[in-house]
Amino acid sequence: MMSELNPFIKIRRDLHQIPEIGLLEFKTHAYLMDYITALPQEYLEIIEWETAIIVRVRGKVGAKTIGWRTDIDGLPVSEETGLPFKSIHPNQMHACGHDVHMSIALGLLTYFSEHQGQNHLVFLFQPAEENASGGKLLYDAGVLDAWMPDEFYALHVQPNLKVGQIGTKVGTLFAGTCTIQAKFSGKSGHAAYPHEANDMIVAASQFVNQIQTIISRNVDPIEGAVITLGTFHAGTTGNIISGEASLTGTIRTLTPEMSRLMQERVRQVAHGIEQSYQCQVELILEQGGYYPVVNTEKETTALIDFMKDHSKVDFISSPTAMTGEDFGYLLDKTPGAMFWLGVDSPYGLHHSMMSPKEEAIPLAIEVLEAFLTMKIN
Template sequence: MMAFTAEELIKIRRQLHQIPEIGMEEFETSAKLMAIIKSLPQTFLEIKTWKTAILVHVQGKNPSKTIGYRTDIDGLPVTEQTGLPYASKHAGRMHACGHDIHMTVALGILSHFAEVQPECNLTFLFQPSEEILSGGKQVYESGVMDEWMPDEIYAFHDNPQLPAGTIGCRLGTLFAGTCEIHATFTGKSGHAAYPHMANDMVVAGAQFVNQIQTIVSRNVDPIQAGVVTLGHFEAGTTGNVIAGKCQIDGTIRALTQVNNRLIQKRVEAIAKGVAQAFDCQLDLKLEQGGYYPVENNDQTTKAFIDFMQANPEVDFVETQPAMTGEDFGFLLSKIPGTMFWLGVDSPYSLHSEYLAPKEEAIFAGVKAMVAYIEHRQTEVFAAKY
């Protein structure tokens, strides 16, 4: 069997698009991927699984080093509204973040190197649960990658705002790190006419919300980026009852792990201060998991950008950082590597129920990454190590 053609990749993508599944429940997706992988020549391949993850190791001719390539495989709890003939068959589930595109590009790259043995080893990670539960962190910490641990690793995210097939990247941080905030303040409910006999958590919660707004404006270096958004505030049951409990939920976004930690510490200090000032109980959870900033390695990213800019078949653009989160940041905190954008040209944003990426991006992504890996392993990879 030859490497997948553009037409075959589009067919695969449409099959994957129809069967989106939530993180750590990607059973049908994983089975479909496994069937496709096993249809490839197996001469150079070894396969491992961990829960719904699949790892494929390609044995190189001179296996002193290993290049890694990661794709995510999960979907979102979104009801698709595209009207496409190959729309999701799973009610309330959709590949609204384009992971079907991600998987298909990975399969295209793998199909080439299953036919053409690489110089160095390659490790492909088909990773579950990027959207929730920090799947990359879970896979890494499980130890399943240890035997085939890459020396450097690459991944992309599709970008509806870029023309189809365009490669976008930058030195430094590509995506923000995230941390979820869950704060519950508990006081004492009571009658609206007798506030002295109650402990009003609407007032306590309001003070917390107001003080949180000072973190980025007064604690974060103004030339660096950070965002704290509190999107959920719930307290009370009716207008004439003082609320005895307030639940507030939000998110932190920062372009470096240092600033993410700084903001977390300030959130914690403010929450504790409000609890002390209002003599109430506090239950605070700050959940970062594996959603670290996607901080591209200087060495691998310079090599990647230099190659893409010099390749006449690639339309390359330098992009700005984005406040979106991606659990590839955890893997980059452990393994040097680079994440980039692949344009898919859609008027609808990631996570939209109307997202319909242009499929010509798939083969463009495959060609660009096959060429880069071949270049990196022979000309740059060997020279650097």
């Protein structure tokens, strides 16, 4: 019933049914464009790039530009919510709340398409946040050059906060991330003759054990960092020594300097495994645009002050999280801030049953209309 009362909850449900993996968001792009082009166009200008959409709401003066970014991609997760509007795409789900992000952005764009401010307002509907650092792709391709914001803002849903709660902090809100891919190549053989083979399960297992010591012996315990290996694949049957093994994982750090240190130590461990086990290790470390999300002081302080004063917001001072977000790349280039939006779900981000409370959508639109109006006037 609520979706009938609020069109942006209806939009969220529509988008929730068509999640798509990064850079393949073709249905999502078409849905967004259909909606955006149906708005009053007097103040609007539109650029499309791959599956991205950038909309500028021209200001009366245009002395500066304020940016609002939303991500549009889904995750390779098989949805188990049982919702009547659950994903129609097998093994794809909006398990990170990007459907909520988009519906809020469309609500804001709808308002500002009819309420022109003094300064420009740019809406970035960004693909590939989850898998290919779409923010970096857009920035590096020069797509934003003509309308580069002077300040950039974004939100992310937070299942652990109640509806009405908004949280952030000055400085590092989210960690930077770096993916690990490692392939170990040796020599397969019969289980009864290990001396004639070169066992990559043993070699890869030693790699797994040794890189755990990077956290305990190379990282300042006050700063903190994380290495997690999420996959390990090797072998075909119990009586054959595996000549190959592969694994994937992630590094999470709070500063670029710590990320560089961690990556160098992982490379050194891999080189040591090659020498110790007389094998080859193909190691790929890819950070892309997943820099730490560092909220700049001036812009974030102003955002916090606004949220504390708003009657419908319960502001929460948030701790730094090891969550990764490619908005960090844009904040490395442009001042601004990201914040958490409470959606009160018992299941966390990326969970197959994550289901945000939809009343957060109209609340966020109302609060952010006021915030962005203040920023552009």
